[in-house]
Amino acid sequence: MGAEVIKQVVYTAMFVVLVVTAAVIVRTFTVKPRTILAPPCTEDESGFIRADKEMINRFQTSLKFETISWEPGVYNVEELLNIQEFIKSLVNVPTFLAYNLINLPPLKKENVDCLRVIQELEDMKAQIKYVSSSQLELVNFVKSGKAIKRVSETSFVSSQTDTAHHELPDFTSDLLDDNLGHNPDITPDCATDDADSNTSLVSTMSEEELPYLTSNAVGPMLNVAQERSSVLNTVKVKSRVFTRTDKHLLRDVPKHKPYSYTSYSYALQSQREHNQEYLIGSVVGKKGLQHGHKHSVNANISCQSTTDIQCRESINVVLTAQMNKAASTSKEVSKMNCTGSNVLASTINSVADKDNYRPIAIKSSKILVTTLVLLDRLQFQLDTSSNQFGFKSKHAYPTVHKSPLVSVEVIANYSLLYTVHGSNSALKPYMLTGHLDVVPVPEDDWDAPPFAAEIKNGFIYGRGTIDDKHIVFGILEALEFLLKHDFKPERTFYIGFGHDEEVAGEHGAFRIAELLTSRGIHLDFLLDEGPGVLSGVIPGVSKPVGLVGCSEKGFVTLKLEVSTSGGHSSMPEKESSIGILAQAITRLETNPHPSVFGTGPEKGTFEHLAPEMNLPYKMVMSNLWLFYPLVSRVLSWKPSTNSIVRTTTAVTQFNAGIKPNIIAPHAEAIVNHRIHPSETVQDVIDFDKKVINDDRVKITIIQSQEPLPVSSYDDDVFGWQIVKTSILQVWGHYGTVVAPGLMPANTDTRHYTEITENIYRFSPSFMLPEDLSRFHGRNERISTKNYEEAVNFFYHVIKNADKAKLEPVHKHGEEL
Numbered sequence: 056m057g058a059e060v061i062k063q064v065v066y067t068a069m070f071v072v073l074v075v076t077a078a079v080i081v082r083t084f085t086v087k088p089r090t091i092l093a094p095p096c097t098e099d100e101s102g103f104i105r106a107d108k109e110m111i112n113r114f115q116t117s118l119k120f121e122t123i124s125w126e127p128g129v130y131n132v133e134e135l136l137n138i139q140e141f142i143k144s145l146v147n148v149p150t151f152l153a154y155n156l157i158n159l160p161p162l163k164k165e166n167v168d169c170l171r172v173i174q175e176l177e178d179m180k181a182q183i184k185y186v187s188s189s190q191l192e193l194v195n196f197v198k199s200g201k202a203i204k205r206v207s208e209t210s211f212v213s214s215q216t217d218t219a220h221h222e223l224p225d226f227t228s229d230l231l232d233d234n235l236g237h238n239p240d241i242t243p244d245c246a247t248d249d250a251d252s253n254t255s256l257v258s259t260m261s262e263e264e265l266p267y268l269t270s271n272a273v274g275p276m277l278n279v280a281q282e283r284s285s286v287l288n289t290v291k292v293k294s295r296v297f298t299r300t301d302k303h304l305l306r307d308v309p310k311h312k313p314y315s316y317t318s319y320s321y322a323l324q325s326q327r328e329h330n331q332e333y334l335i336g337s338v339v340g341k342k343g344l345q346h347g348h349k350h351s352v353n354a355n356i357s358c359q360s361t362t363d364i365q366c367r368e369s370i371n372v373v374l375t376a377q378m379n380k381a382a383s384t385s386k387e388v389s390k391m392n393c394t395g396s397n398v399l400a401s402t403i404n405s406v407a408d409k410d411n412y413r414p415i416a417i418k419s420s421k422i423l424v425t426t427l428v429l430l431d432r433l434q435f436q437l438d439t440s441s442n443q444f445g446f447k448s449k450h451a452y453p454t455v456h457k458s459p460l461v462s463v464e465v466i467a468n469y470s471l472l473y474t475v476h477g478s479n480s481a482l483k484p485y486m487l488t489g490h491l492d493v494v495p496v497p498e499d500d501w502d503a504p505p506f507a508a509e510i511k512n513g514f515i516y517g518r519g520t521i522d523d524k525h526i527v528f529g530i531l532e533a534l535e536f537l538l539k540h541d542f543k544p545e546r547t548f549y550i551g552f553g554h555d556e557e558v559a560g561e562h563g564a565f566r567i568a569e570l571l572t573s574r575g576i577h578l579d580f581l582l583d584e585g586p587g588v589l590s591g592v593i594p595g596v597s598k599p600v601g602l603v604g605c606s607e608k609g610f611v612t613l614k615l616e617v618s619t620s621g622g623h624s625s626m627p628e629k630e631s632s633i634g635i636l637a638q639a640i641t642r643l644e645t646n647p648h649p650s651v652f653g654t655g656p657e658k659g660t661f662e663h664l665a666p667e668m669n670l671p672y673k674m675v676m677s678n679l680w681l682f683y684p685l686v687s688r689v690l691s692w693k694p695s696t697n698s699i700v701r702t703t704t705a706v707t708q709f710n711a712g713i714k715p716n717i718i719a720p721h722a723e724a725i726v727n728h729r730i731h732p733s734e735t736v737q738d739v740i741d742f743d744k745k746v747i748n749d750d751r752v753k754i755t756i757i758q759s760q761e762p763l764p765v766s767s768y769d770d771d772v773f774g775w776q777i778v779k780t781s782i783l784q785v786w787g788h789y790g791t792v793v794a795p796g797l798m799p800a801n802t803d804t805r806h807y808t809e810i811t812e813n814i815y816r817f818s819p820s821f822m823l824p825e826d827l828s829r830f831h832g833r834n835e836r837i838s839t840k841n842y843e844e845a846v847n848f849f850y851h852v853i854k855n856a857d858k859a860k861l862e863p864v865h866k867h868g869e870e871l
């Protein structure tokens with residue numbers, strides 16, 4: 056009886072093994088590649104764009120920075136305070152500065168006050184958000200006499216938009232209509248729209264007259280710094296007092312937004328946000344400042360200004376001018392002292408007579424404005440929009456910026472939204488996104504300087520090359536090319552460039568998405584940065600893989616804290632705050648979150664790639680139903696592949712202790728988890744608490760984001776096919792295959808989830824395994840050839856997406 060049972064069991068087991076083996080074999084040899092909906096374009100039919108020197112140059116320029124530094128030397132406290140003032144002005148600027156670009160000056164250590172100041176400087180430096188944009192070159196400051204004097208030139212930045220929809224940060228919508236044109240109670244004294252008069256607005260200028268789009272502009276920020284530095288000895292207190300006595304103006308303005316009113320208020324608001332002096336008026340005219348001349352000649356500049364500006368005392372007014380012709384830089388400035396009220400309402404006869412420069416703003420501190428008279432909104436937008444990129448790109452991509460099909464809006468001062476208007480409103484629009492900011496460079500042992508855009512062995516080195524400038528400039532190059540070749544899109548599309556992606560995009564992308572939502576726009580699909588063309592990264596696939604992120608992991612950043620009584624190190628307790636915290640951290644690191652491989656879009660990765668793998672892998676990957684525990688284990692070995700199988704744990708900061716003989720009363724650590732789409736923030740916290748299992752460790756959430764929804768990668772989904780086809784058109788000749796995947800990091804996409812279900816993440820960068828550490832790491836670089844491919848990728852995306860739908864061709868195999 057027993058033998059019979061054993062026999063039965065053995066036979067059944069053999070049968071099962073046989074069936075399973077047969078199933079595995081059948082599956083292994085029957086999986087076929089996915090459908091491709093359009094054949095790769097040949098160069099002839101697609102007009103493959105070749106990168107010339109200028110194209111590479113434009114890209115290089117976008118990556119360059121200069122460092123803010125002070126000449127070596129010994130500084131006294133007063134001088135340090137000047138520097139402090141300058142740095143302070145940067146702390147409140149939410150973007151554009153890499154803190155590591157600021158080199159603090161050497162200090163006179165014997166002076167106790169200096170030590171205090173240097174500590175403060177260091178603290179402030181740490182507060183500066185470490186995002187930056189390579190459109191600006193930070194000017195050098197050097198020690199000169201008692202003040203910090205800027206030596207290199209910069210320009211005041213303005214931005215011109217051709218669209219009817221102007222971004223008006225901090226306006227409440229009900230106030231929007233209550234501006235100059237709509238409020239009959241308010242009569243402007245000197246605002247005019249007369250294009251022929253001396254007060255014609257910049258917005259009415261011809262293209263040739265538009266200000267030169269300089270790359271080394273840092274905008275109001277540095278203008279202010281410049282003003283501050285040059286008048287520092289006389290300006291002690293900046294006036295923040297704006298008393299609005301005009302009842303009309305007071306009427307509707309909510310208390311918490313005292314200056315969120317009209318264009319003028321917009322300017323004030325913007326200036327105030329940046330901790331700067333206020334824009335107090337504006338001058339425009341046909342004559343301008345002559346480069347380098349500061350003497351008065353032949354004024355022909357009228358002032359459009361407020362009627363009643365009182366200067367509390369003698370002030371310096373800086374007239375900021377902008378060159379309007381292509382040349383190396385633009386330049387301020389004429390200074391004048393003025394006292395009393397109404398001074399700015401009169402014609403200012405202090406400006407040199409030369410066409411090269413066009414004054415566009417008067418700025419000063421210590422002004423009391425008693426009556427606000429509304430000025431033209433656009434004028435102030437021009438004056439206060441400090442998007443250097445807008446300027447730069449306008450110059451570099453003239454066709455894009457001149458085209459009647461394209462409108463550009465500056466969002467939240469720095470981000471950009473382009474609308475490329477299509478002729479067929481029945482076609483749902485789509486959107487391409489990228490970001491202008493980059494992360495800092497904590498170490499300087501690069502093979503080439505990180506902010507010089509040097510080319511070495513065919514690679515352009517620089518922070519931002521892969522994250523994310525090749526996308527931004529790739530899109531603009533492609534669009535410029537297309538428009539130059541008479542491309543007239545049928546389908547409207549948007550291009551959004553955020554300015555703060557690296558710190559969560561809460562001002563840039565968030566506001567762009569908000570604006571699109573408010574306009575009722577729903578997108579067919581959106582394409583943002585993501586994995587890329589990976590070669591040798593995915594086990595078992597020798598072909599390059601165009602991996603497209605169809606979902607994005609969530610994240611939660613936790614603060615772990617332990618507090619104890621501290622005390623003298625000669626009489627320690629058994630456990631210290633540091634020891635307890637270290638133990639908690641060790642537990643987290645030795646108990647990773649469990650593998651959830653196969654429950655998210657990573658399953659799709661292997662389903663798509665299995666047919667392309669070599670035999671043992673092909674067998675395993677085609678039969679995940681059987682082998683997934685094995686695959687999961689193998690993928691866990693390497694950080695890159697481990698990132699897709701589970702929620703990851705990274706201990707990113709640890710702080711405790713102040714002195715060798717003091718027991719640290721407090722220790723804290725930061726833990727950053729990236730959450731797999733099959734889990735939630737709460738799941739992660741629950742797991743951590745269980746693993747740490749120590750109530751002395753206090754856990755608080757610093758920031759969190761649930762994983763993003765999975766976008767469809769079905770073959771009939773338009774956006775997916777556009778991305779897939781375009782990848783194959785550019786990299787198909789390498790035998791590249793395309794697969795959906797999970798994006799292990801985050802980008803701006805979470806801000807757009809309300810306006811489209813189809814979000815794809817793909818960077819047109821070709822990556823080898825060793826390149827993965829270049830993201831946010833050392834030696835970030837892109838080959839010139841890859842940059843050319845990036846441009847062509849966007850060229851194809853734009854061309855493909857302009858069709859109503861893609862027709863399937865079964866050139867490379869049949870559907871699974």
Ligand SMILES: CCCCCCCCCCCCCCCCCC(=O)N[C@@H](Cc1ccccc1)C(=O)O
Pocket residue numbers: 522556557558559584585586587592593610660695696699796799800801802827830
């Ligand atoms: C089957 C094997 C798959 C192997 C996967 C390997 C994928 C490697 C590709 C990596 C692509 C990474 C794209 C990086 C973009 C990074 C952008 C970024 O750093 N974003 C920040 C955003 C953020 C979020 C929250 C707060 C502050 C900033 C980030 O930290 O994620």
